[in-house]
Amino acid sequence: MRDVAIIGVGHTKFGRLKDKNFMDLLIESSIQAIDESNTSENDYDAVYVASMCPGEFCQMTGVASALVDRINLIPAAADHIKNGPASGGSAIKNAFYAIASGLCDLILVTGGEKMTHITIPGFVTSAVATITHHSAERIHGVSLPSFAGLLTRAYLDKYNAKIEWLDSIAIKNHKNGALNPYAHFQRDIEGFMKRAIEKGRGNWNNVNEYLRDLKSNPIIADPLQLFHICPISDGAASVVLCPADQAKNYCDTPIKISGVGQATDTHIIYEREDMTVLDALQICSKQAYEMAKKGPMDMDVAELHDAFAILEAVQSEDMGFFKKGEGAKAAAEGKTEIGGEIPINPSGGLKARGHPLGATGVAQVVELVWQLRGEAGKRQVEGAKSGITCNFGGFGNNIISILTERM
Amino acid sequence: MRDVAIIGVGHTKFGRLKDKNFMDLLIESSIQAIDESNTSENDYDAVYVASMCPGEFCQMTGVASALVDRINLIPAAADHIKNGPASGGSAIKNAFYAIASGLCDLILVTGGEKMTHITIPGFVTSAVATITHHSAERIHGVSLPSFAGLLTRAYLDKYNAKIEWLDSIAIKNHKNGALNPYAHFQRDIEGFMKRAIEKGRGNWNNVNEYLRDLKSNPIIADPLQLFHICPISDGAASVVLCPADQAKNYCDTPIKISGVGQATDTHIIYEREDMTVLDALQICSKQAYEMAKKGPMDMDVAELHDAFAILEAVQSEDMGFFKKGEGAKAAAEGKTEIGGEIPINPSGGLKARGHPLGATGVAQVVELVWQLRGEAGKRQVEGAKSGITCNFGGFGNNIISILTERM
Numbered sequence: 001m002r003d004v005a006i007i008g009v010g011h012t013k014f015g016r017l018k019d020k021n022f023m024d025l026l027i028e029s030s031i032q033a034i035d036e037s038n039t040s041e042n043d044y045d046a047v048y049v050a051s052m053c054p055g056e057f058c059q060m061t062g063v064a065s066a067l068v069d070r071i072n073l074i075p076a077a078a079d080h081i082k083n084g085p086a087s088g089g090s091a092i093k094n095a096f097y098a099i100a101s102g103l104c105d106l107i108l109v110t111g112g113e114k115m116t117h118i119t120i121p122g123f124v125t126s127a128v129a130t131i132t133h134h135s136a137e138r139i140h141g142v143s144l145p146s147f148a149g150l151l152t153r154a155y156l157d158k159y160n161a162k163i164e165w166l167d168s169i170a171i172k173n174h175k176n177g178a179l180n181p182y183a184h185f186q187r188d189i190e191g192f193m194k195r196a197i198e199k200g201r202g203n204w205n206n207v208n209e210y211l212r213d214l215k216s217n218p219i220i221a222d223p224l225q226l227f228h229i230c231p232i233s234d235g236a237a238s239v240v241l242c243p244a245d246q247a248k249n250y251c252d253t254p255i256k257i258s259g260v261g262q263a264t265d266t267h268i269i270y271e272r273e274d275m276t277v278l279d280a281l282q283i284c285s286k287q288a289y290e291m292a293k294k295g296p297m298d299m300d301v302a303e304l305h306d307a308f309a310i311l312e313a314v315q316s317e318d319m320g321f322f323k324k325g326e327g328a329k330a331a332a333e334g335k336t337e338i339g340g341e342i343p344i345n346p347s348g349g350l351k352a353r354g355h356p357l358g359a360t361g362v363a364q365v366v367e368l369v370w371q372l373r374g375e376a377g378k379r380q381v382e383g384a385k386s387g388i389t390c391n392f393g394g395f396g397n398n399i400i401s402i403l404t405e406r407m
Numbered sequence: 408m409r410d411v412a413i414i415g416v417g418h419t420k421f422g423r424l425k426d427k428n429f430m431d432l433l434i435e436s437s438i439q440a441i442d443e444s445n446t447s448e449n450d451y452d453a454v455y456v457a458s459m460c461p462g463e464f465c466q467m468t469g470v471a472s473a474l475v476d477r478i479n480l481i482p483a484a485a486d487h488i489k490n491g492p493a494s495g496g497s498a499i500k501n502a503f504y505a506i507a508s509g510l511c512d513l514i515l516v517t518g519g520e521k522m523t524h525i526t527i528p529g530f531v532t533s534a535v536a537t538i539t540h541h542s543a544e545r546i547h548g549v550s551l552p553s554f555a556g557l558l559t560r561a562y563l564d565k566y567n568a569k570i571e572w573l574d575s576i577a578i579k580n581h582k583n584g585a586l587n588p589y590a591h592f593q594r595d596i597e598g599f600m601k602r603a604i605e606k607g608r609g610n611w612n613n614v615n616e617y618l619r620d621l622k623s624n625p626i627i628a629d630p631l632q633l634f635h636i637c638p639i640s641d642g643a644a645s646v647v648l649c650p651a652d653q654a655k656n657y658c659d660t661p662i663k664i665s666g667v668g669q670a671t672d673t674h675i676i677y678e679r680e681d682m683t684v685l686d687a688l689q690i691c692s693k694q695a696y697e698m699a700k701k702g703p704m705d706m707d708v709a710e711l712h713d714a715f716a717i718l719e720a721v722q723s724e725d726m727g728f729f730k731k732g733e734g735a736k737a738a739a740e741g742k743t744e745i746g747g748e749i750p751i752n753p754s755g756g757l758k759a760r761g762h763p764l765g766a767t768g769v770a771q772v773v774e775l776v777w778q779l780r781g782e783a784g785k786r787q788v789e790g791a792k793s794g795i796t797c798n799f800g801g802f803g804n805n806i807i808s809i810l811t812e813r814m
Contacts, residue, residue, distance in 0.1 A: 001508045001509045001510055046669075052468065053462060053468065055460060055462050055463050055534075055537060056462050056463070059537050059541075060537055060541065061459065061460065061489070061491055061534075061535075061537045061538045062490070062491045062537075062538035062800065062801045062804070062805065064489075064490065064805075065490070065491070065538075065671055065674060065800060065801050065804045065805040066540070066674050068671045068805075069671070069673055069674035069675075069804065070674075073671075074671050074672060074673065075670035075671050075672065075686070075687060075690050075691075076670075076671060077500075077669035077670065077671065077805075078490070078669075078671050078805055079488055079489070079490050079497045079500075079501065080488070080489040080490060081486055081487070081488060081489075082468070082471075082486070082487040082488075082489055083469070083471065083472070083485070083486050083487060084468055084469045084472070090486045093484075093486075094486065094501050094504070094505075097501070097504045097505045097508045097510060097511075098501075098504045098508075100508035100509070100510060101408045101504045101505075101507035101508035101509075102408045102507070102508075103408055103504060103507060103667075104504075127462075127468075128468075130462060130466050130467055130468045130469075131468045131469035131472075133473070134466075134467065260510075262453075262484035262485075263482035263483075263484065264472055264475045264476070264480075264481050264482050264483060264484065264485050265481060265482065266476055266481065267472060267473050267476035267477075268476075279482070280482060283482050284482075393469065393472060394469045394472050397469070397472045397476065398469065398471075398472040398475075398484075398485055
C-alpha cells in the first residue's frame with residue numbers, strides 16, 4: 001500500500017444555518033478544501049460524500065453525483081458512503097483505501113448534514129433511531145438518547161461514578177467550543193451559569209445546583225440531562241487526500257493518515273456482555289495504533305464522539321487513555337483539558353462544535369489537521385504531533401478510528 | 408495494487424417476494440456467497456452493502472452494520488454504499504480498492520432492495536426521482552421514466568430508428584429471462600403474444616400490432632410503452648472478493664476483476680450537448696478496458712442497465728460494441744442475442760431479471776461470474792472468457808463498468 005496524506009481541509013460554520021441548504025453546505029466546505037490544497041479541478045479521481053439521512057431530511061439521493069457536478073469535478077467518480085453518525089469516518093477510510101491501492105491519486109471527502117430545517121417534533125430523533133434493531137429495539141420506542149441514558153446509569157452504578165463528572169465533560173467541551181469559530185455553540189457555559197447565579201436568576205448557590213435543577217437543565221433520558229447531550233446541527237467538513245509522497249507538491253504542511261481501524265459489534269445492545277465496554281472501539285483503535293506503530297500514550301490530542309457526555313468518558317477508556325471506569329473522573333480532574341494529559345475534543349466535540357451527522361467524522365479529522373499543523377488558534381494543543389479520532393456509528397456497533405501524524 | 412478475484416456469489420430470486428423483508432434478502436444472498444466461497448466467518452475484513460433507498464422504503468439505516476450482525480461476521484468493518492441504481496457497482500468498486508490496497512483480504516459485497524411492499528401510488532417513482540436535479544428538474548415533476556421517454560424520442564429522431572427495434576430488446580431480454588431461474592419474469596413474451604393472437608384475444612394480426620395497441624401495451628412516457636420498461640422488484644445479490652493470488656485456496660474457478668471504471672456527467676440533463684451520447688459511459692468503460700488491457704471486441708458477454716429498452720441500445724454503442732445510432736438496429740438484427748456477435752443481458756437484464764435497485768450492479772457481476780464459469784445453464788454463452796457491465800446511476804450522471812475474466 002501507499003502512504004496517504006491530507007493536503008487540504010474545509011469546514012463550514014456548524015449550527016442552525018437558515019440560509020444554507022444541504023448542497024450549499026457541501027459545496028462551501030468542498031471548495032475551501034480544494035482551494036487550500038492548491039489542486040486543480042481536473043486532477044480529481046474521486047469524491048466521497050458522507051451523509052446519514054439526506055433522503056429522509058432533504059429528499060435527496062445521488063448526493064455525491066450532485067456535488068461533483070456543482071463543484072465542477074466531472075468526470076471524477078462519486079460515491080455516497082453511509083454509516084450512520086460514523087459516515088464521515090467511513091468515507092475517509094474508503095478514500096484512504098483508494099489512494100493506498102495506487103488506483104487513485106487525488107480524492108475529495110466531504111461530510112455534511114442539514115437537519116435544523118425540520119420542524120416536525122421528534123422527526124430527527126425517529127429518523128436516527130432507524131439505525132437501531134427494528135424488532136428488538138425500535139418497535140419498543142427506543143431512541144439513541146434512551147440508550148445513552150441506560151449506559152450512563154450502568155456506568156455510574158458499576159464504577160461508582162458521579163453525574164458531576166459527566167457535567168465536567170460538557171463544561172470542558174463548551175469551554176473549548178468557545179475558542180472554535182466554527183462551533184455551533186461558542187459560549188463558555190460555566191461562565192454563563194456563574195453569571196446567572198451571581199445575578200440571582202434562580203435559586204442556586206453554585207454551578208452544581210444549577211445543573212441539578214431540572215428546570216434549568218431538564219432530564220432528557222434519565223439520568224442524562226440537556227447539558228449532557230449534543231445539539232442537532234447543520235454543517236459540512238472536507239478533506240483532500242493524496243499519496244504521501246506527492247503531498248509536498250501541493251502544500252507545505254501535509255498531515256499523514258498513518259492508521260485506520262473500523263470494527264462492528266452486536267446490533268442488539270442487550271446481547272453485549274457489558275454495555276459499558278465498547279468492544280468495537282477497542283478493536284478498531286488497536287488496528288489504527290498498530291498500523292501507525294503507535295500506542296495511546298503517543299497521542300497528543302484526540303477527537304471523540306461525545307454525542308452524549310457518557311460516550312466521551314467510555315471512549316477515552318476503550319481507546320487506552322484511561323483504565324476502565326476512570327474516564328469520567330479523569331475528565332473531572334482536568335486531565336482531558338487543553339494542556340492536560342491527553343486533550344480530548346479541543347474542537348468542542350459534538351457537544352459544542354455540533355453534530356451534523358455525516359459531517360462529524362470528517363470534522364474530527366479536520367480538527368486534528370489544524371492541531372497538528374499548529375493552526376488551531378486559541379485552542380491549540382501545544383506541540384501536537386499525533387492525534388486520533390473515535391467516530392461512533394449506531395450505538396457502538398460500528399466504530400472507526402483514524403490516526404493522523406505530522407509528516 | 409494487487410489483483411482481485413471473485414470466489415463466491417449469491418443471488419436470491421428477484422420478484423415480488425411477499426414473505427421476505429429487506430434484511431431477509433440481504434442475509435439469503437450473503438450466506439449463499441459465503442458458503443459457496445468456502446470462507447470462514449472469522450476471516451472477513453469487511454462487508455459492503457449496496458442499497459439505494461432502505462431508509463425511504465424500509466425505514467432502515469445502518470444496514471451494513473445490521474447485516475454484519477445477522478450473518479455473524481462481527482467485528483468485520485461494514486459500510487453502506489449509495490449511488491442510486493448504480494450502488495451495486497460502486498460497492499464492488501470500493502471493495503476492489505480495499506483488496507487491491509493490500510489492507511483487506513476478504514470482503515463480502517451484498518446489494519439489495521425491498522420495494523414491492525410499498526402500496527402508496529407513485530411513492531417508489533417519486534423516491535427514485537430524488538436523484539434528479541431538484542431546482543432544474545424535480546420540482547417540475549420530472550421522473551426517470553420521463554427522461555427515458557425524452558431520450559427515446561431524441562434517439563428515434565436523430566438516428567431514424569424504429570420503435571420496433573426497441574421492442575426487440577425487450578423481447579430478447581424476456582426470452583433470456585425465461586432461462587434464468589432467478590429472474591423476476593420467466594416468460595417468453597413473444598410466445599405469450601403469439602398465443603394471445605392465435606387465440607383471438609384481441610384485434611391483432613401480429614406481434615407488432617399487439618405491441619402498438621395502447622390497451623395491451625400502455626404508454627408510460629411517450630413514446631415508451633410498458634414493455635420497454637423494467638419492473639419494480641425485490642431481491643439481493645452478493646459477491647465475495649479476495650486477492651487473486653489467494654483465490655485458488657478457496658475455489659477452483661475464481662473470476663478475476665481485471666478492470667473497473669467509474670465516471671460522472673452533468674446532473675442537469677439539458678446541460679449535455681447530446682442526450683443520446685453517454686459521456687460518462689464512454690469514459691468509465693474506457694477506464695475498465697484499459698485497466699484490463701482489453702477492448703470491446705474482446706468481450707464475449709455484457710450485462711447492461713436496461714431499466715428502459717432505449718438504455719441498452721445507447722449503452723451498447725457508448726461501450727464500443729456498435730457505432731453511434733446502430734445499437735437498436737443491431738439488437739433487432741439479433742446481434743445481441745445469446746449466440747450473436749455480442750450477447751447482451753443473457754440474464755434477462757433489468758427488464759426480465761428485475762431491478763431491485765441496489766442489487767442490480769451486483770447481480771450483473773454475478774451473471775458474468777456464472778457465464779465465465781460456464782454455469783449459466785440454458786442461457787450459457789458458449790466459451791465466454793471475458794465480460795463487462797454497465798451499471799447506470801442517476802440518469803447517466805454516474806456510471807460504473809466492471810470487467811471480469813476467467814483466470
